[in-house]
Amino acid sequence: MPEQTVRARPTLEAVAARAGVSRATASRVVNGGAGVRPALADKVRRAVEELDYVPNHAARTLVTRRNGAVAVIIAEPEFRVFADPFFEQQVRGISRELIAHDMQLVLLWAEGSGDHERIARYLGGGHVDGALAFSLHDDRLPSLIARTGVPAVLGGRPAGSEHLGIPLVDCDNRGGARDAVRHLVGLGRSRIAHISGPRDQSSATDRLHGYHDVLVDADPLLLCEGDFTEEGGARAMGVLLDRCPGIDAVFAANDTMALGALRTLRERGVRVPEDVAVVGFDDMPSVVRAAEPALTTVRQDIEGMGRIMVKLLMRLLDAPGQEVPASVITPTTLIRRASA
Amino acid sequence: MPEQTVRARPTLEAVAARAGVSRATASRVVNGGAGVRPALADKVRRAVEELDYVPNHAARTLVTRRNGAVAVIIAEPEFRVFADPFFEQQVRGISRELIAHDMQLVLLWAEGSGDHERIARYLGGGHVDGALAFSLHDDRLPSLIARTGVPAVLGGRPAGSEHLGIPLVDCDNRGGARDAVRHLVGLGRSRIAHISGPRDQSSATDRLHGYHDVLVDADPLLLCEGDFTEEGGARAMGVLLDRCPGIDAVFAANDTMALGALRTLRERGVRVPEDVAVVGFDDMPSVVRAAEPALTTVRQDIEGMGRIMVKLLMRLLDAPGQEVPASVITPTTLIRRASA
DNA sequence: CGGCGAGCTGAGAGCGCTTCCACCACGGCC
DNA sequence: GGCCGTGGTGGAAGCGCTCTCAGCTCGCCG
Numbered sequence: 001m002p003e004q005t006v007r008a009r010p011t012l013e014a015v016a017a018r019a020g021v022s023r024a025t026a027s028r029v030v031n032g033g034a035g036v037r038p039a040l041a042d043k044v045r046r047a048v049e050e051l052d053y054v055p056n057h058a059a060r061t062l063v064t065r066r067n068g069a070v071a072v073i074i075a076e077p078e079f080r081v082f083a084d085p086f087f088e089q090q091v092r093g094i095s096r097e098l099i100a101h102d103m104q105l106v107l108l109w110a111e112g113s114g115d116h117e118r119i120a121r122y123l124g125g126g127h128v129d130g131a132l133a134f135s136l137h138d139d140r141l142p143s144l145i146a147r148t149g150v151p152a153v154l155g156g157r158p159a160g161s162e163h164l165g166i167p168l169v170d171c172d173n174r175g176g177a178r179d180a181v182r183h184l185v186g187l188g189r190s191r192i193a194h195i196s197g198p199r200d201q202s203s204a205t206d207r208l209h210g211y212h213d214v215l216v217d218a219d220p221l222l223l224c225e226g227d228f229t230e231e232g233g234a235r236a237m238g239v240l241l242d243r244c245p246g247i248d249a250v251f252a253a254n255d256t257m258a259l260g261a262l263r264t265l266r267e268r269g270v271r272v273p274e275d276v277a278v279v280g281f282d283d284m285p286s287v288v289r290a291a292e293p294a295l296t297t298v299r300q301d302i303e304g305m306g307r308i309m310v311k312l313l314m315r316l317l318d319a320p321g322q323e324v325p326a327s328v329i330t331p332t333t334l335i336r337r338a339s340a
Numbered sequence: 341m342p343e344q345t346v347r348a349r350p351t352l353e354a355v356a357a358r359a360g361v362s363r364a365t366a367s368r369v370v371n372g373g374a375g376v377r378p379a380l381a382d383k384v385r386r387a388v389e390e391l392d393y394v395p396n397h398a399a400r401t402l403v404t405r406r407n408g409a410v411a412v413i414i415a416e417p418e419f420r421v422f423a424d425p426f427f428e429q430q431v432r433g434i435s436r437e438l439i440a441h442d443m444q445l446v447l448l449w450a451e452g453s454g455d456h457e458r459i460a461r462y463l464g465g466g467h468v469d470g471a472l473a474f475s476l477h478d479d480r481l482p483s484l485i486a487r488t489g490v491p492a493v494l495g496g497r498p499a500g501s502e503h504l505g506i507p508l509v510d511c512d513n514r515g516g517a518r519d520a521v522r523h524l525v526g527l528g529r530s531r532i533a534h535i536s537g538p539r540d541q542s543s544a545t546d547r548l549h550g551y552h553d554v555l556v557d558a559d560p561l562l563l564c565e566g567d568f569t570e571e572g573g574a575r576a577m578g579v580l581l582d583r584c585p586g587i588d589a590v591f592a593a594n595d596t597m598a599l600g601a602l603r604t605l606r607e608r609g610v611r612v613p614e615d616v617a618v619v620g621f622d623d624m625p626s627v628v629r630a631a632e633p634a635l636t637t638v639r640q641d642i643e644g645m646g647r648i649m650v651k652l653l654m655r656l657l658d659a660p661g662q663e664v665p666a667s668v669i670t671p672t673t674l675i676r677r678a679s680a
Numbered sequence: 681c682g683g684c685g686a687g688c689t690g691a692g693a694g695c696g697c698t699t700c701c702a703c704c705a706c707g708g709c710c
Numbered sequence: 711g712g713c714c715g716t717g718g719t720g721g722a723a724g725c726g727c728t729c730t731c732a733g734c735t736c737g738c739c740g
Binding site for chain 3: 011012013023024027028030031055056058059060061062063064
């Protein structure tokens with residue numbers, strides 16, 4: 001006899017035998033115990049306890065057609081999506097909410113088009129009950145998911161933005177940007193610059209639109225495109241100062257760029273907010289913490305958006321025919337601090 | 341008749357019928373086709389193609405006892421572990437290697453001790469074939485995993501460092517630090533400072549040990565503890581300059597702190613490397629890119645470590661009795677650039 | 681030309697679970 | 711006091727797959 005290290009895990013059969021009931025009754029108790037006399041249910045529960053019984057997931061899935069797992073798909077056309085604190089917060093929200101629903105998170109990482117096929121196969125293979133995806137750029141991944149027929153929810157609006165029947169969760173980028181700029185206007189600022197994000201991301205263009213909503217005929221020289229990084233923000237701030245010395249405010253499309261802008265202003269001896277008021281976007285704790293002076297910014301509840309994505313998906317799963325909103329746009333809040 | 345949107349997925353039975361063979365033969369073909377006449381195998385493969393057949397994972401798992409999935413466990417006692425570029429690279433390596441082995445990545449996120457129990461239950465429930473964990477701090481999670489009996493591999497050395505029978509993958513932090521300091525010595529520097537990481541992380545203390553290996557009787561004033569962040573590095577550099585004006589070199593325990601140190605030096609008008617030579621650790625692309633002048637640093641192959649973790653785990657899974665090294669320490673390389 | 685072994689193939693027995701359905705034992709009602 | 715309804719329980723049929731084992735068909739050797 002070679003080994004017997006792995007003691008066979010007890011089955012429902014064993015639990016039923018120990019409790020002196022049938023497998024059917026044991027199963028009922030394990031799944032909530034509706035319609036079982038309390039006395040029997042207790043016996044079964046005790047047997048479960050004593051045997052340290054854990055249901056076999058595969059067997060259960062085989063008959064119920066439910067996996068208890070959701071795929072989170074990360075497409076990574078750009079560098080460092082994963083390391084983005086934004087992404088971290090959103091996945092955290094998703095993770096927490098999935099745990100609350102007793103569901104597992106299967107991470108699918110797509111690095112290129114080759115991976116797209118693999119992901120389609122995986123989703124089509126019925127390994128997961130649903131999918132959550134972030135589509136920062138194009139809509140190839142979303143349309144691929146739509147084709148598999150797996151219930152899904154999107155985070156952020158893809159540039160293509162065609163509605164594929166997949167619900168979408170995003171924050172009110174445009175409205176938040178409007179609030180930021182209006183706040184600067186309310187402060188009496190008249191030369192308000194904007195450091196935008198890359199034009200191929202809808203969050204960046206939406207915020208730019210918000211800026212233009214308030215400043216309809218803004219001088220094009222007051223616009224400078226950044227790349228959502230601190231270095232990019234610092235560089236853009238330098239360009240703006242050189243180009244328009246009269247600037248008295250700047251709205252950066254995210255906190256990280258605002259941080260870079262603050263650095264450039266400090267290096268050039270420009271006072272914040274006296275000479276130039278600065279507003280960011282995101283209210284990212286890890287970034288805001290480093291800002292000097294404290295950064296006025298537009299808060300979006302990123303973790304909350306992740307949770308909403310899961311909730312929406314759960315509704316989709318519970319009732320396949322059920323109507324679900326095509327999109328959920330979460331509100332933003334202006335957080336006033338020292339910089340504006 | 342309500343709906344019939346979800347066309348039932350074809351089973352092996354259907355494939356077998358279409359190919360005119362038995363289910364057993366069809367199964368053999370689907371699983372590699374060893375011992376089946378080519379003519380029959382072709383027929384089966386064609387049937388698979390035509391029916392767009394995808395094996396039912398649950399059914400397969402039920403009989404093979406193999407899930408084709410590995411848990412990646414993230415313990416997060418501190419803030420922003422997830423957003424750490426280090427972590428990102430490691431998970432990327434893991435993800436890639438798992439894909440190569442046709443395995444899925446199930447993400448388990450532990451935020452507190454309550455989650456520990458949930459994770460133990462999940463692992464004990466046999467949902468995954470193995471587990472990978474990062475233990476940056478204590479050894480509670482590792483010992484918990486050891487208790488479940490699930491094959492596992494650790495990334496990084498937990499502070500407790502008791503060997504629980506779980507293999508461990510780490511880079512040669514101490515040797516890398518020695519190389520860095522030796523390089524500075526070779527440059528003729530004599531007042532070499534060290535900005536260390538937090539003392540509760542083994543990577544930080546190992547690098548500190550490496551520093552002391554070369555500079556056995558280093559002046560304690562040349563040591564300053566940072567927190568692995570850019571701000572911390574900048575602050576530490578300031579402290580060191582104030583404390584020991586004669587400093588002519590500094591070895592920072594990671595690139596991010598080196599970046600902060602460079603900034604402080606620049607702000608104070610200290611020339612790098614003429615006045616003070618600077619060496620970092622990690623060779624993190626996203627960080628190194630921002631360094632001015634180009635940062636000399638110690639490269640560790642983080643993604644490679646992730647891949648090795650998976651490879652080790654696969655060996656564990658393939659042959660449970662098989663001997664596997666208790667730890668794999670990967671080498672580091674000094675990358676000479678402009679800063680030292 | 682007969683026999684034997686090698687090489688394929690298929691029938692069938694499960695893997696552990698859920699769930700339909702038949703059955704049984706009550707209590708309440710006429 | 712018999713009858714029906716109700717609520718609880720168990721038997722048994724699968725979910726889709728793998729894999730053992732028996733059986734069959736050849737080819738080759740004596």
